[in-house]
Amino acid sequence: MxxxxxxxxxxxxxxxxxxxxxxxxxxxxxxxxxxxxxxxxxxxxxxxxxxxxxxxxxxxxxxxxxxxxxxxxxxxxxxxxxKADLELLEGVENLIKELHQNGMQLILASSASKVTIERVFNRFKLHDYFTHVVSGEDFPKSKPHPAIFEHAASLSIAPKENCIVIEDSTNGIKAAKAAGIFCVGYNSIHSEAQDLSEADVIVNHFNEMDFKRIENFHSKLGNY
Known part of the structure; x- marks a missing residue:
């Protein structure tokens, strides 16, 4: 689970x-x-x-x-x-809130700097939902190297077999798979130049996912 x-x-x-x-x-x-x-x-x-x-x-x-x-x-x-029109991607705020309300642990693992992450989290009031924030600036190698996701998984309340990663880039998906973590590829309109084929599941909109579906991704974890 x-x-x-x-x-x-x-x-x-x-x-x-x-x-x-x-x-x-x-x-x-x-x-x-x-x-x-x-x-x-x-x-x-x-x-x-x-x-x-x-x-x-x-x-x-x-x-x-x-x-x-x-x-x-x-x-x-x-x-x-x-930039006044900067907004969260459609559907992601509802998903974050639903997962949090149902007791799912949320961790951020971004290549962005701590300063940038803090600006985003402050602007959109996201701190309350995430137990940990991991920045790529703390690692000598970027995605597709798995270090950032290996560290994020080490902060989880559960083994990495009970974690998933949501990514939208080729390098991010490669990093998640190299870390041995189930990966959901988010195929947004901004991912056109990215190859998501290595993801375990590909979704086109966050309304395709909810707490129950994510909770049951464990049935597909037999690869690990």
Whole structure:
């Protein structure tokens, strides 16, 4: 029986991707580096640190990674605070509240920085629903490396066999599967460039899931 749901944040709870995209490409212009759409898409699920580490391997960038991170964070925060139409993804708030009301443990495991997570959680008043928040900035390797989900599962009230992950990216799903955790792929309109085929279940809208359905995903856990 499923007792813990591990949520990704960007693209699952809230769509901050347009804000991240704006911040990154504004910074790419400042750095005068020609990042292609394909390269940018390949960074989905990466932490900001890993993204800039990878970019420094590809391009000549004189700035230190820490300075690059801080500049991107400044651009993002300014844009985030001024974006009035930023909302939770349709149906996810009801799902979070229903799971919480029925005693399901909720954990966040996001590649986003702690600062960004805190901004989202404060804006949408999510702290009361999640027992733990795990940020990708605490791990040297980003998704698809499983470390973030292995750590999230270690915080669960139950063994990882009784956990599920909800993810919307190729790298996130690969990370969940590498951690040996049942994965629900969320096929949102923002996931068009992502390959969700390795997910155990794919849903197109959060109204396809409720407490009872999630609780009974354990019947499909025979792979582990």
């Amino acid at each position: 499923i007792q813990t749901v591990i949520f990704d944040m960007d693209g699952v709870i809230v769509d901050t991707e347009p804000v991240h995209r704006y911040a990154y490409f504004k910074q790419f212009d400042e750095l005068n580096i020609p990042v292609t759409e394909a390269m940018y898409t390949s960074f989905t699920g990466f932490s900001t640190r890993n993204t800039f580490q990878k970019l420094k391997e590809v391009f000549v960038i004189e700035h230190e990674v820490e300075d690059l991170i801080q500049r991107k964070r400044t651009i993002f925060n300014d844009a985030f605070d001024s």
